[in-house]
Amino acid sequence: MSDSKVYAEPRTYANNTFRTMNHEYTILRNGTFHGRESIEGAKIQYIAGISKDAAALCIACLDPKFPKLRDELDSLILEYGEELKPGLHLVASLTPESAKEKGRHGIITSSVQNILHA
Numbered sequence: 001m002s003d004s005k006v007y008a009e010p011r012t013y014a015n016n017t018f019r020t021m022n023h024e025y026t027i028l029r030n031g032t033f034h035g036r037e038s039i040e041g042a043k044i045q046y047i048a049g050i051s052k053d054a055a056a057l058c059i060a061c062l063d064p065k066f067p068k069l070r071d072e073l074d075s076l077i078l079e080y081g082e083e084l085k086p087g088l089h090l091v092a093s094l095t096p097e098s099a100k101e102k103g104r105h106g107i108i109t110s111s112v113q114n115i116l117h118a
Contacts, residue, residue, distance in 0.1 A: 007083040010044040010092075015118030018090050020110045025090065033092060036107055042098035045106075046074055048081025049088030055108050058091050062105050070096065070105040086112050 006012055010031035017026045017035075025035035033042050050058065054076065061073035073093045084090060093099075093106040 005078055005081075008046040008048045008077055008081055010047055013047060013084065017116040018084065018109070019113045019116070020090075021113060023109065025107075025109065033094075033107070039094065039098070039102050039104055039107060042102050042104075043095040044098075045093045045095045046077040046081070047084070047090070047092040048077050049084035049112065050077070050080050050082070050091045050108075051088065052111075054080035055089040055091065058106075058108050062108070064099075064103050064105060067099075070094070070099050073105050084112060084115065086114055088112055 010027055013027040014029040017024050023035055028034060031044050033039055033044055058073060058076050061069040061076060063069055070093060077091055077093055089111050090109040094102060099105050
């Protein structure tokens with residue numbers, strides 16, 4: 001991964017909590033996701049902030065019936081993602097192992113309201 005994509009590495013957000021209107025999500029130091037029961041403890045491959053328009057593209061990649069869409073989600077995160085900040089949607093792809101275990105490719109949240117830094 002190039003240095004310009006450091007924002008997409010889970011370690012960039014280690015121990016940060018992201019608040020949306022209805023939920024809080026935390027990325028632990030070991031790169032696992034917490035705050036959504038369906039993917040609790042899953043390892044994150046990539047994570048970033050995305051615009052509403054880019055979120056619409058990523059939603060199509062969440063269908064677990066099509067395993068190759070996980071790779072497409074990675075590509076979209078790297079293409080459209082930026083450093084997470086209030087106003088952007090949080091998007092995260094799971095590692096192939098976690099995707100298989102959880103039966104999901106990743107998550108897209110509503111827009112982030114604020115970030116609690118560790």
